[in-house]
Amino acid sequence: MILIVAGLLMSTGTLAAPSTGDVRWFLNAAKYESARGFVATVFKNGVLSLTDLDSDQLDRFDSVFVPGGHATMEQYPTNAAMGRILLYFHQNAKPTALICHGPAALIGAI
Numbered sequence: 378m379i380l381i382v383a384g385l386l387m388s389t390g391t392l393a394a395p396s397t398g399d400v401r402w403f404l405n406a407a408k409y410e411s412a413r414g415f416v417a418t419v420f421k422n423g424v425l426s427l428t429d430l431d432s433d434q435l436d437r438f439d440s441v442f443v444p445g446g447h448a449t450m451e452q453y454p455t456n457a458a459m460g461r462i463l464l465y466f467h468q469n470a471k472p473t474a475l476i477c478h479g480p481a482a483l484i485g486a487i
Contacts, residue, residue: 426458427456427458427459427462428457428458430458430462432465435462435465435466436469438466438471439471439472440466440471440472440473440474441462441463441466441471441472441473441474442473442474442475443459443463443473443474443475443476443479443480443482444476444477444479445476445477445478445479446477446478447478449477449478449479449481449482450478450481453479453481453482453484453485454481454482454484454485455484455485456482456485457485459482459485459486460482460483460484460485460486460487461485461486463482463483463485463486464486467486
């Protein structure tokens, strides 16, 4: 099964994120670098951008899960790529789950 978790597409070692390099959501730069190290270890195929995913690539994914959090409220409502992905999943009747602040991402799909 392939999922989008915390705005990240997870597929056999591949990670796709709406943005990279945003240190604001970490206590400090060291915590940010630690998280980047974890991602590099777990997702050996590198990081992709959500904007680079087209419909053919999205078809490989079974579902999408968007959790909440303050970053979700700030980044997802205006993220056109996330809106496009959510709209694609809706139009193709694929499971979509959004919790806490996650539904804010739906604004981009309108």
